[in-house]
Amino acid sequence: xxxxxxxxxxxxxxxxxxxxxxxAYERLAIRVQKIINSTGAQxxxxxLIFRLPDxxxxxxxxxxxEIAENDNVxxxxxxxxxVQIFWVVPKED
Numbered sequence: 214x215x216x217x218x219x220x221x222x223x224x225x226x227x228x229x230x231x232x233x234x235x236x237a238y239e240r241l242a243i244r245v246q247k248i249i250n251s252t253g254a255q256x257x258x259x260x261l262i263f264r265l266p267d268x269x270x271x272x273x274x275x276x277x278x279e280i281a282e283n284d285n286v287x288x289x290x291x292x293x294x295x296v297q298i299f300w301v302v303p304k305e306d
Contacts, residue, residue, distance in 0.1 A: 248260050261295050
């Protein structure tokens with residue numbers, strides 16, 4: 214499983230756009246994306262993630278919900294607040 218964020222861009226622009234800094238959800242998603250896409254996680258087909266104190270709980274819950282929607286992905290909620298993500302890559306026929 215590899216995670217890739219997508220961003221929508223507006224076609225009509227009246228002035229040069231100043232990049233908007235990423236919001237809380239985007240920063241959270243980028244951080245978790247790096248963990249999931251790391252060599253160790255890809256090899257193990259598993260990643261352990263934790264919500265940082267400055268990350269909103271609502272955004273954390275949203276991200277976990279979106280991850281859980283993927284086929285062949287399992288989330289295991291740990292007593293210490295961490296979430297273990299496991300995935301399998303289906304074999305092609």
